[in-house]
Amino acid sequence: MLYLLMDAGTDIYAVASxxxxxxxxxxxxxxxxxxxxxxxxILNYRGDPVPVVDCGILLAGNASRVCFSxxxxxxxxxxxxxxxxLGLLGENVTRVQAFEEGDFVEPGARDFPFAGRxxxxxxxxxxxxxxxxxxxxxxWESLTTEEA
Numbered sequence: 438m439l440y441l442l443m444d445a446g447t448d449i450y451a452v453a454s455x456x457x458x459x460x461x462x463x464x465x466x467x468x469x470x471x472x473x474x475x476x477x478x479i480l481n482y483r484g485d486p487v488p489v490v491d492c493g494i495l496l497a498g499n500a501s502r503v504c505f506s507x508x509x510x511x512x513x514x515x516x517x518x519x520x521x522x523l524g525l526l527g528e529n530v531t532r533v534q535a536f537e538e539g540d541f542v543e544p545g546a547r548d549f550p551f552a553g554r555x556x557x558x559x560x561x562x563x564x565x566x567x568x569x570x571x572x573x574x575x576x577w578e579s580l581t582t583e584e585a
Contacts (some may be wrong), residue, residue, distance in 0.1 A: 442558075443529060457512055463509060507570065
């Protein structure tokens with residue numbers, strides 16, 4: 438399967454291409470007052486509001502740097518029994534990589550909240566990103582209201 442790669446902090450994360458709707462450049466976002474810190478705003482995507490989560494904040498504790506390769510990955514998720522598109526803001530969103538299921542192995546640290554399966558890419562590890570299991574409870578709640 439093909440994965441879209443992005444950076445958050447010093448780590449590399451892989452998003453399954455099958456769930457990616459589109460990749461768009463950084464754009465002006467409507468502010469989201471009262472939202473959890475990782476929800477950095479609302480994107481107007483073809484007339485539909487799409488909440489955008491900064492993966493730098495969520496995964497590495499620091500806001501993503503805005504540069505030419507910083508993009509918003511629009512990913513289709515199942516939230517609250519409904520399908521929803523979520524924007525993932527990440528750095529260096531310019532690469533794709535093919536991985537087989539067997540390439541991903543347990544990292545040996547199951548108690549960490551973001552310790553998912555990893556695959557080797559050169560001398561680095563790439564972590565497969567499942568937003569449904571990574572989003573904190575307060576972010577989930579802000580995305581699963583009736584208005585979402």
